[in-house]
Amino acid sequence: MKAAFFKEHGGSDKMIYDDYRDPAAGAGEVVVRVKACALNHVDMLLLDGRFPPPEGLPHVNGCEVTGTIETLGAGVTGLARGQRVIVFPGFACGTCEYCLRGQRTVCVRYGYLGAHKDGGYAELVKVPAGNILPLPEAIAFEAGAAIPLAMLTAWHALIAQAHVQPGHTVLVQAAGSGVGSAAIQIARLAGARVMTTVGSDDKIEFARSLGAEHVVNYRTQDFVEEAKKWTNKRGVDIAFEHIGGETFERSTYALTRLGTLVSIGSHDTHWGRLDLRHVYSKNLRILGANLGSILELRAILDELVRGRLKPVIDRAFPLKEARAAVQHVLDRKNKGKVLLVP
Numbered sequence: 636m637k638a639a640f641f642k643e644h645g646g647s648d649k650m651i652y653d654d655y656r657d658p659a660a661g662a663g664e665v666v667v668r669v670k671a672c673a674l675n676h677v678d679m680l681l682l683d684g685r686f687p688p689p690e691g692l693p694h695v696n697g698c699e700v701t702g703t704i705e706t707l708g709a710g711v712t713g714l715a716r717g718q719r720v721i722v723f724p725g726f727a728c729g730t731c732e733y734c735l736r737g738q739r740t741v742c743v744r745y746g747y748l749g750a751h752k753d754g755g756y757a758e759l760v761k762v763p764a765g766n767i768l769p770l771p772e773a774i775a776f777e778a779g780a781a782i783p784l785a786m787l788t789a790w791h792a793l794i795a796q797a798h799v800q801p802g803h804t805v806l807v808q809a810a811g812s813g814v815g816s817a818a819i820q821i822a823r824l825a826g827a828r829v830m831t832t833v834g835s836d837d838k839i840e841f842a843r844s845l846g847a848e849h850v851v852n853y854r855t856q857d858f859v860e861e862a863k864k865w866t867n868k869r870g871v872d873i874a875f876e877h878i879g880g881e882t883f884e885r886s887t888y889a890l891t892r893l894g895t896l897v898s899i900g901s902h903d904t905h906w907g908r909l910d911l912r913h914v915y916s917k918n919l920r921i922l923g924a925n926l927g928s929i930l931e932l933r934a935i936l937d938e939l940v941r942g943r944l945k946p947v948i949d950r951a952f953p954l955k956e957a958r959a960a961v962q963h964v965l966d967r968k969n970k971g972k973v974l975l976v977p
């Protein structure tokens with residue numbers, strides 16, 4: 636098969652489009668013919684070596700995949716060749732303490748499609764049959780590929796972890812990103828009010844169209860001051876944070892007393908400082924979230940079919956132009972998700 640992969644770490648110039656070993660379905664596995672695969676920030680960390688692929692190089696990125704079933708491994712039942720599917724990207728052992736508690740995203744042997752195994756920047760990808768969900772006819776392959784990581788993580792962070800409620804005020808960092816554009820919609824769906832940040836004025840209208848009430852250009856405005864103004868000096872109930880560094884630290888300053896910061900990524904840096912006086916004196920909650928459950932993914936698919944959530948797609952590149960697609964994301968030119976289509 637053809638795939639877009641890399642043999643050494645670096646920038647988009649390290650992406651190679653060429654022949655790659657064909658995946659073969661073992662017992663309990665299926666091979667999916669990829670129809671669309673979304674790019675993620677984690678792909679950039681894998682490519683540049685900040686998060687080296689655990690199984691080594693060469694490596695195929697891509698954790699958000701839709702397609703059709705190509706082959707079924709031994710013992711797989713309930714699925715059929717040619718069926719339209721979406722892949723749940725998290726792997727869990729099913730037997731450790733956390734799996735038994737029903738918290739598979741913190742499995743001690745947790746892994747991701749496209750990180751711990753070769754992913755979907757390819758014509759074919761192999762996954763455990765238990766990670767397959769049918770993709771409803773009403774959802775196009777491209778739209779489906781925009782949700783398994785970005786929208787699911789945003790959903791789990793806001794609904795399950797931060798317990799967003801009607802009337803809450805929510806600060807969402809980086810409306811232009813896949814997770815940011817998802818978080819704005821999910822917070823609105825839950826009845827909350829949303830303010831968000833963008834890095835350029837041409838993304839302001841886009842952020843408003845997703846449901847953000849107040850949009851701040853973080854390059855020219857102070858989002859902490861803006862959060863205080865927007866809430867009559869009170870501060871926001873929830874900060875949805877995925878940048879790290881100073882943005883993480885300052886997001887806690889935007890919180891009101893008893894507020895919650897939920898961290899779902901570290902797209903600029905893995906490190907963030909806290910002024911502990913804010914944490915204890917305001918009784919803040921600082922939470923993490925990592926993907927979500929397959930049940931939550933099903934709930935999101937239902938919301939998509941009902942038209943209450945909409946994946947935001949910036950553009951789709953042909954698979955053979957993966958290098959240009961990666962550079963497009965690295966340049967932060969995208970408004971929403973960038974896809975590869977074989």
Ligand SMILES: [Zn+2]
Pocket residue numbers: 727728729730731732733734735742743744
């Ligand atoms: Zn486990």
